[in-house]
Amino acid sequence: MKKRKDGRYQTSVYLGTDDEGRKKYRCICGKTQAEVKRKAAELKLRIGKGIDVLNENMPFGELCERWLQYKKPLLREQQYKSYSTNLKPFAILHDISIRKLVKSDFQTIINSYAVKNPHTGKPTSKKTLRDFRLTARQVFDFAIENRILDYNPVSYVQIPKDAPKKERRALTEDEQRWIIDTPHRAQLPAMLMMLSGLRLSECLALQWRDIDLERATINVHQKLVMKGKPHILQGGKSKNSIRTVNIPTILVDFLKNQKTHSGQDYVSLTASGKLFSDTAWRRLWESYLCELNFRYGDFSDYKNRPKSKFDPHGTPFVIEKFTAHYLRHTFATNLFFCGQDLLYVQQQLGHAKPETTLNIYTHLVQTNQIHKTDKVIDFNAYISAITNAKNKLAK
Template identity: 35%
Template sequence: MAANKKGTDGRYRYRVNIGKDADGKPKYKNFYGTTAREARAAAEAYRISLGKGADPSQMDATLATLYDNLIAAKRAKGIGQKSLDRYEDNKNHWGPLLNRPAASLRSADFQQVLNALADWHDGQPPLSHYTLSNLRSSAKAVYDLAIPEVVQYNPIPKTTCPAGTPPEVREPITEEQQRWIRETPHKAQRAAMLMLYSGLRRSEATALTWADVDLQDATITVNNGYDFRAKRSKAPKTAAGVRVVNVPKVLVDYLRTQQDGCLYVLHNDKGKRMTEQGWKRLWQSYMCDLNIKYGHQGAVNKHDPAGVPMVIDTFTPHQLRHTFCTLMYFAGVDVMTARDQMGHKDISVTLGIYTSLDKKFKKKKINRLDSYLKKTC
C-alpha cells in the first residue's frame, strides 16, 4: 500500500495494488481522504477485504447488479416465474438505492426506504407488513450471496421491518355462493365442494387420492401436497400440514356419488393430476358458467363473440378454504380444533380469522339490540 502526499485539491491519497493489467503493468486503486489517516484507513479496509476473498472487479457492483445475480441464481435452480417476478418487484422497491455501490450502503439507508414504504409516499399507499418483510428478506438474501466477493458484511439484519398496513383479510364466500357450488353441476364442482367443506389447500387437493378419503369415518387424511412446477408430490412445509380432517355429511354424501375408479380425487380428462394451467382453465370456465346461470339467468350465450360481462362476484379456490374456517367458527368449533383442521402451523393465523369474525358477529348482535330497543322504548 503506497502513500502519496497531499494533492492540489487538498485531499490525501493512498493506493492499493490490485494486480496487473493485460500488459503486465501494476494496477492500483486509489483512496482519498481529507486527512492522511482517513485515506489510509479506507485503503487498509479495502486491502483487508481483498484478503478475505473480495473480487476487485466486482467491488463497485450496484445493488441492482446484486439483485440480478440473485435472480440468475434462483433461475438456475429452477424456481417458478412467479417467484422470479416477485424478486424483480422487490428489487424495484429500493428505488434510489439501486444504482449505488452495494458495498457503500449501510443499514440506515435501507431502514429509510423501508420506513418510507410503510407510509404514504409519492401518492402510493403503504405496503403491508408481509410485503415489507418479504422485501427485507430478499435484500438479505442478495447480500448473503455477494459475501465475500462483492461485499464484506450484510447490513440488512440490523434493520427493522416496519408494521406497515395490516394484511388484507380474505373474505369468505356468501351463503348464496355456497348454494351455487352445491347446486351447479360442473367439472369444477368436485374441486369446489372438496375445498369448501374440508379446507384443503389447492396443492393438497391436487395430491389427494381416494385412498386418503374415508367416507365411513368421514375423514380425509392429508399427507402431502403437489408441486406444480416440479410436477410431483411434496411433503408439507410444516408438521402441522400432515393431519386428519373431519368433514361434514354434505361432503361425504356428495363424494359417494363421485367415485370414478381413478386414483386421484381431482384429475383431468386423462385421469392425471391437475396442472397449474389446467386449474386456471377449469376455474375460468367455472366462473363463466356461474356468471351465465346466476348473473344473467341463462339469457346469454357463453360463446357470444362480443363476450359476456362478468356481473357476479367471482371467488378463488383459496377463498373456499377460508370459508371452511368461517363455517367452523359459526358452528362453534374451538380455535385449537380449527387450527388442527386447517393445518395452520401458527395458531395466530387461525386466531386472526376467528377474531375478525368475532368482531363482525358481535357488531351484528349489537345492531339487533338497537333494533329491539327502538321497538320497546
C-alpha cells in the same frame, strides 16, 4: 502514502487475487493522512473479517439477479414470480453499489408505496409492503451469507402504521351455495377445498385411497408440483401439512356420488385424465367463474341479459372473482364460526405454528364476526344451515 497533485493523500490496499490469479488493489484517497489511514484500516478490518471486498461494490440489481438465480431451483414457479415482483419497487436502486445503500434508501420507497402504488393508484396494503421488505431483506442476507457484506440495511426498515390492512375474505353464504349447487368439472376440487381446507396443491394430488368415507376423514400426505412437468411430491409445505382432516356429511355424500362415476386413481384430473399443469388449472378455474357469473350474476343494470356464457358479444363479469385459496380460507372461517379453538383449526389447516393461524384470522377473533358461544356448534349442522337457507327463502 503519497500526496497527489490535487493536494489529497493516497494509498493502496492489497485485496487479494481475482478469478484469473491477478493481484487486486484498492486506491484510497483523503484530504488528510489521518483520513486515509482511517479508511485503509476500515478496509483491512473488513478483509480480516472475511468480507469479499472485491464484490462489495456490486450493483444492487446484479445482487438481486444472483439471488433470484440461486432461489429459482428451490422454489415453485409461482413463488419465484412473486419474489421477482416484490423486488420491482426497488428497481430505482439497481445501479447503486450495495455497500453504499442504507436504510433510508429502502424506507423512502416503502413509505411512497404506502401512500400510493404507481400501478394501482391506491395505497399498498401492509401485507404487500411486508412482502416487499421481506424479499429485499433476503437479498441482503444472501450477500451476508456469501461474505460480500456484513450489514443488512433492510432489517431496520419499518412499515408505516397508517398503511391499509387488507383482510383475507371468506366466501359469503350465497357464494358457498353456488359452489354446492353448480355442476362443473371444477366443482369437485372446489367442494374439497371449501369443506376440508385443503390447499390447491394438496387437493389436486389427492387420491381416492386417501379418503375414508366411513370415518369422514381425508389423509393429506402429498402435493402436486405444477412447475415444469406436473408431478406428485410426497410430504407437504411443512411437517404439519401431513395430517388427517375431518370432513362434513355433505362432502361425504357428494364424494360418494362422484366416486361411482370415477375410474381414476386421482380425485381431480384434467379432461384428458392427466395431472393439472398451472395453465390447465387456470383455464378450468376461469371457465368455472364464467359459469358462476352467468348463473348467479346480477345483470339488471344491462339492457339485455346474456343468453349464454358463450355469447359472442361477451358476457360482462358482474360477480366478484375469487381464487381457489378463498375456499380454504372459507373452511377455516366456518370452523371459527362454529366455536372451534385455535389449535384445532391450526391442525386442520396444517399450519406449522398456531401463530400462523392466529396472524391470518386475528381479525375474526377481535371482532364480532365469530358467534359468542360457550359450546362448539356442530360443523355438519352449520354447513347444512347454509345449504338449506336457499330452500327456506324459496318457500
